[in-house]
Every structure is written in structure tokens, then in C-alpha cells.
Amino acid sequence: MSSKEILTLQFGHYANFIGTHWWNIQELGFDYHSTQPSEIDHEVLFREGLNPKGQITFTPRLLLVDLKGSLKTLPEEGDLYGTNSAPSPSSVNWDENKVEFQEKQCEPKNDFQKDLNNANIEAIVVQNKQYNLEKNVQVWSDYLYSRFHPRTVNIVNEFKHCNEENPFESYTLGTSLWKSDFFNDEFTDKIRNYIEECDQLQGFHVLTDCTNGFSGLSSACLEHVRDEFDRKSVLVLPVIPSYFPDNDFKTPAEQVHSIMSDSARVINMLLSFNSYREHSNLFVPLCVSQDGWRQPGIPKQFYHTEYQYKLPYHSSAILAAALETITLKYRLKNSHFNLPDICADLSAHGRQIAAGSLCFPFSFNEDASFIDCLDQWEGPLYTSITPRVSIGNKRLMQHLVLRGVPESRLKRAGDKAGKQKDMAAYKCNTIREMLEFYLSCSTYATASNVTTMEKGVTVKNPFPDLFDKSIGINGNVTATQRLENTGVESIPVLAGVHSGNEIGEMIESLYDEARKLKIARFHQFAVERDEYEESLNDLLFLRDNYEDTYLV
């Protein structure tokens, strides 16, 4: 049977930061040498193609959108289908004395990019070298390892990246941008071209900024997708950066600007959440900070991990690891789940928002058995990565994926088991069974479904080294410190999606913030008061679906 394809759409710069890590993780995890077939069915998210040189290509089945000036060194069409000969005026079919050549200075590449392009440097070297990408990454293409199909990158010419004069800051700017010829014709054609290639499309992943104009652009696109491909499932992942530079104001004027921006972001979320509700099957808002709005708030802590929350390069890496893990549910070769199944499980009773969770890395001692690990675990297994949601342990529907814990580490064999034998969990014969058992004991009226996979998440370069020295090369906690200059190669990760009434509180909080705002003061939205009230009401309806008046 052929694979069940998914088309990924990425809207906005932060979404693309996450997406870049996600594709990198996947491609760096490709094992060309192993005799064992991969557990993951890579054809779900990737496509095979043929370039003009007759070479087979394997590229993300992806369309991404960003603003003009956000690509730096990346040519729009990429280099895989290489038609880009060196530009020269003589190639122009016009009177040669009447050709004006205007070449912008070539954007300098960082060391990582240089090494990637250098055929003489072995991959292994690139994986272990210290590139200090923390300093060198300005845009996502600065650490892009994947190579894209020429149709993947789409640039909005109407708005410039980081432009204060004419910022792409409102939902409304996004929805009207969708009406332009480019999106109406070319972009929708590209979607269709991808879908036409698919034999058994499951649906769409839509990874999108929800705090700026991309909230509107993705909403309008979703409406189109719903219209054209009505029976396919759509999972929307609205993302919120953990830091906005305007929040670090110095002058009173900057403070005013920052306050206005925070408000605009709230309005964008309100308006887009309503369209996501209407046009998607499930959506999971993500942010590594606590609050999301009005400001992102305190960054979340993860075991043995230190990250700079102000760097999108860092925070996006964490979210990418979560997405890579949780989507395995329907990307494993032996999985009988589809995207529609997951969406349906988690969105019952009109509860279309779910919360994401992450345990990163899954803290696991090098020499321990899984059974002991769970036995000695303190506190919750995972942290919510959806703002303003603390995932409880009552009346939940939840899907979890644990990867990077091999079955061989489940428990010790009978004769060496010792005290393990006394534990009720000892009867479990797989990691999945044991984790489900653990969850059933630690929750009430909750349905948990666990999927597992042996291989962990690849965190080699250009993934940032976020781990403290007690995390070994294989991602487990070791007694001996990891040596300077050796990076962690892969880590075990637990991630999940959860539906429960805690999410109602999150909606309530967004509602409360949005209600305080006088929409008429925000010209960039061109939204009438009535319309705004209606949006607020729609959000309340959604909140009501989370009232705990019935039993699961």
C-alpha cells in the first residue's frame, strides 16, 4: 500500500523557524546505511521527484510563505532543480548596450552554510563542529539543512520582513492578501499540484504564525482548502514566539507601541482562532512560554535543558521536537492511525482546540529500566506547551508518543528482576503497555493512547545544543559528564496532545483580554464593532464546549 500523504503549509517567520528545525530533524534522521528499515514512513511528509538532470529528489511536501527580505542567502527556487546559471547581462535578449545590470551584494553565508555546500567536508564533521549559530542565525534559512522543491518557497512582495513603516501586522491585511492574483492563482495551483500527486492524501498540517498578518492569510487559505478538499483532515498549529523584541521597551513611546502591539496580537488570535475552529478539524496553539498573551510570559523549564527564550532559533527547536514526535502517531509504518482519527478523537463535542505537551528530553538514566524510571518519577510526566493550559489528570482524551526508549530497556529479565517483580507494572510487556498502565493509574476518567518508537529525536547540528552536561551523547542522563565538544546525537522525547476542560480556561482568558479592547482604535483591522462582538461570542461558544457537564 502506498503512503498516506500529508501536505504541510507554513505561514510566517516563526512558523518557518519551527518548520526548518522540523525538516532538519527528519532529514538528519534519515539512515542511509542501516540494514533495518526505518520505522517512520517518510513518504507521508516528503515526496519523491525528478530534477531536470534526471536525478531523483526527495523533498518536503511543503509550501511555505514568508515576507520579502526574509530569505537572505536562500534563492526562492532553491538549488536542487538547478537552473540558476550565473546571471550575466549577455544572457538578456535585448540590445546589449541597453542592458542595465543591478546586482545586490551577495549575502554572506555563515560557516555552517559554507560547510554544507562544500562537498569536501564530510557530514560527520559538520555534525560535530561548533558553529555558534546562536550568534549567526537571523532568519530560518541560516540553519536550513533541508533542500526544497522549487515550488516550496513563496514570498509575499507586498510586505517586507521586519519593516516598521508598513508592517504585516493584522489579520485583515492577511485575508486581503489572499485575494491577490498570486495567492488566488499561483499558490492555489501549487496546492493542487501537490494534492494531484497524492494517491491517498490524509490531510494537511498548517503551521502558522497567529500573532501577525499571517493569522489572516492562513485563515483564508484554510477556507480555500476546506472548499476544495472538503473531506480531508486539517490539523492547524498556530504558534506564538516566546519573545517579542518590542516588549523590551526603553522609552515611553516604545512602551505605547509595545502595548498596542500586544493588543493587536490578541485581536489576531481571537479572529484567527475563530476561523481555525470553523475550517479545521483540530488546532493546537503552541508557545514555549507560559502565557502566550498579552505577553508570552515566563519560559517553560525542561529537564536538563537550558535555552535562551529570546532566540527563536532555540525556542522553535523545542517546538519542532514536539511536533516531530507527536505526529509520529500517523507517520509510522506500522501505525493504523490516520490524521483524521487523531483529530476526531480529540475534537469530540466540538472541542476543537487541544493542548500540546512535551517532556524534552524524556529524562531517563543511562543504566535504568523503564519500569524504575516511571516508578521513581517525580511530578508530572510532561509540561504543557500550549499557553495558559496546565494539563490536569481528570477527564482527558489524550494521545501520547514516546520515542527513544528501546523495548530492551523495559524491565530486567525474570531472574535479575529483583524488586521490579513486585511492581504491578512488571506484567506489562511493551513500553506502550507500561506507559498506558502508568497513565491509567495516575489519571481519573481519562482515555490515554500511547504510541512508541525505538529511535529518539535527532538533535545533531544544526539543532542547538540545549542540554546540560549530564545528558550523554545518546540523550540519557549519565553519571559522568559529557565531554566538551561532543554534542548530543539524539534524545528520547515524550510528547502528547490532550483534550480536557482546562482548555476552556485558556479560551476564557483570551476572551477576557480581547473583550477589553476597543476595536475601533485598531485601524489596521478595519473590523466593525458588531463583527468584533460576534467574534467574541463565537469564542465563548467554543469555551462552552469545554464545560464539564457530562462525563467522558
Place this chain on the structure above:
Amino acid sequence: MAISLLNPKAEVARAAQALAVNISAAKGIQEVMKTNLGPKGTMKMLVSGAGDIKITKDGNVLLHEMQIQHPTASLIARASTAQDDMTGDGTTSTVLLIGELLKQADIYIAEGLHPRLLTEGFDKAKGKALEVLEKIRIPIEINKECLLDVCRTSLRTKVHHKLADVLTEVCVEAILAVKPENNKPVDLHMIELMQMQHKTETDTSLVKGLVLDHGSRHPDMPKRLENCYILTCNVSLEYEKSEVNSGFFYKTAEERDKMVLAEREFIDQRVKKVLELKRKVCTGTNKTFVVINQKGIDPISLDQLAKEGIIALRRAKRRNMERLALACGGVAMNSFDDLTESCLGYAGVVYEHVLGENKFTFVENCKNPQSVTILMKGPNKHSLQQIKDAIRDGLRAINNAIEDKAVIPGAGAFEIAANKELLEWKDSVKGKTRLGVIAYAEALLVVPKTLAVNSGFDVQETIVKLQEESRTNPEPIGLDLTSGEAVNPKDAGIFDNYVVKKQIINSCSVIASNLLLVDEIMRAGMVSLKG
């Protein structure tokens, strides 16, 4: 603000300063765009920091590529792109004319003339210029010859003249093919533009019929069929589970297989209906069968259709469904419940063309040749884009001519004529407003002047020559760009669109006036440009 309230002189100074800024910005953007004008203008090759290439000499395209920071310049740029939205042409002329109006005004303002008087003069002159335009306008019969001239004039300002001539033929043919008999407006959407990127082939041709950007997805389907029935439909032939398979309620493998079978059966029934109709209409004849579906077709359904010798395409573009029905006849079906022969369309031939990973399907020799496709081939994206931009301009030029039922002699002829008439007429204008009329008349000459410069001729000499000729010769007088001599554009087949010129005249003096009355504008707040 507080200071200026106390000191009215500061306000005046501020206005004067703002005016100076506006004039210099207008000059700046004019300077950049000047070299583009006309068939001898400069082609620009823009290369981004990442190596992306853009080749163009079209004003509108360049304005979109330029990083315009200055608010005045961007105001002019917006006026100019509005010009393009409305008429598809004349953006360069718009920028030049606004710039020149401000330059001329600057001279008088420096001598102490109040901008208000100038703008009144501009307004009067505009009215007169429109009269001249009506006089010089040449009514046309809509025939091929005439449309070729208009289109050629436009395209030769965009691409090399050899290519321009090929594209001209293609564009005119295309429009004539889709043009309704009864003088109804042409729907340019009926002309599909299709790009094929190919290393060595570079030609553009007109396909009478449709070219779809996809092909069959089954190895055994025929690559070419003749004498084809065409079934266009919007019916899913793809197995999709209707019931979700919850992670919480396990089903056994058998249970799951059973469900799949039952639902598969449903799709098979649909395919069967198609097969039945195909057998009914084709058996015993030399007719063949093609299915073009807007929805999906899964491998099992494809297999069943392939076994019957059918070409089946999935995920066709919505707009193509309409075009197919128009071109081939038949009805686009939303269900297969009442499938009969009368639902089917017809095409003489359907064949597939493979190019690397891309497939194309040609549907030709249709019943009604009312749908056509312009097929562009080129070695890379930027050259294809340049051709596409040019074709769009060409099609709009033809369409404008059809709607105007008239053209204007080009090569600066209108500007020379209007300049002459305005200067004759100026004495009837009372007071200092007259100076505005003179400034306007002078500004119009920027078009022939720039055409002369771009062809390497001396400006003064050329203009004098043209003006002298125009004084004695009642025919329109333009500039021959190869000889530098006066020429009758009618004889040379150089024609511009009436609506384009009219729009330029209408908008330029308004924008220029707004920029001159900057102090009043500053008080009134933002002016809206479009509309």
C-alpha cells in the same frame, strides 16, 4: 507643532521645505524610470542577494521591485501602479509626466508664483489635452491587421522585437479565438497561460484547446487517444474512510478489513457507472473515452479505468472544468446517477506530454474552439516570467483597443500635438493661471524627449524638428526612433491605447497638484489615491 502655531512663518517655511522635498523625490523617481521608456529603453536585470533574477523594463514591474522609502516617491509609485491596475500600461509615462509637471512648476514657484495658480492652470490644460486626445483618436474596425499593430507596438517595448512579433501573432490569434461574436466583452480568463520550463526549447505557441498541468497517474493508461468522449466531473473516486478509527476503541484486523471493503464497494459502484457508459457509447465504434475529474481518483479506481483503455485525470483545476465544458460541450457532472451520452463532451485528440517530473495533457480539436491556451516555453523561471508579463500586457492592449474601438497614434504624436494646441490656446486663458498651462504644455514633451534620448538623438534638435513638421502638417507627427526624423505613426503602425492615454492625462495633473499643494494637504490629512 506648538512652535509653528506661535509662529506662522515657520508654517510657511515648513510648507516650502516640504514642497522642495516633494519635487526632488519626484525628480529622483523620474530619473530612475526615464531610461525604460519606449522600444529603445534600457532592459534591467535585477539580481537579489541570494541570486534570484528578474529581467524587465516594464515600469510597473520595476516599481514593485524597487525599495521605495520616500513617502512622496511611494505616492507617485502607487499612482502609477493604479494606472497599471486600471489599464495595464503607461506606468513609466505616468512617473515621467508627474515628475516633469513638478519640475516645470518648480521654475515658476522659484520666481514666486503661488502653487495654487499653477494647479489651476494644470486643471484647465488637462481639459484641453483631453479635447486634443479626442481629436487625434483614430476609430478602428476590429480586424486582425489593426490589432496586430497595437499589440506589436506594446510588446516591442517589453521584449526583443523578434520575440515580440511571435507573441503579437499569438496574442491576437488568442483573442480573436475567444472573442464572442456579438460585441460582448472578451473574457481574458478564457485564455489560459501555461508555462513549460525546458532547457533548450524557447518558443511560445497558441494551442486551440486546453493544456492541463497534469497527466494520468497510471502506467497502463493510454498516452494518446483520438476521437474522444470527454466526461468532466466533480465526483470523488477515491476511497476515504467515512468512519474514523478511534485510538480508544480497538478493532480487530478483520473488523477493519471488513469496513474497508464495504466502503470500497461504494466507490467501485461509481467507477462501474463510468465503465458502463463508456462501453455503451464506444463499443463497436472508433470512439474513445477520457475522464477529467475535479476530485481525487485513487489507484484502485485508476486501475479499473485503465483496464478499459480510459485516460483519467484527477484534481483538475476548477476553472478548467468550466473551460472544458465550453470547449468540448457536455456538462460537468456532480454525480453519476443520471449518466447519459448527452452529458459527454468531445475532443478530436487528447494526449500527454511528459517533461521531467511534470506532465501536461493537451485537449485539442474541440467542438468549440472558444478556449485557447498560450503555451510558453523557456529555460528558466525568470525568462518565462518575462514572457508571461509581456503576454499579459499584449492581451490587455488588444482588449483595450477592442473596448475603445479606437487607438491613438504613438511615438510622441499626441504629446507634440497637444503641446502645440495648448500653446496656441494659452492666450485665451486669463491671468497667471496661463503659466500653469504653459508649464503643462512643456511637461508633455517629456515623452518625445525621453524617446529621443533613449534612442541617442539630440533632444533640442529632435523636438524642434517635430514641432516644425507639426506646424505645417495636419497629420499626427511622431518620432522615428531609427532615423531621428519625423514620422507619421499611422504609416509606421505605431499605436497606443486610447484609454491608457486618457487615464494618464486624468491622473497625472491631479497627483502633481496634490504634491504642489502640499501645505494644504498637510492640513487636510491623507489623500486617497485610488478611485
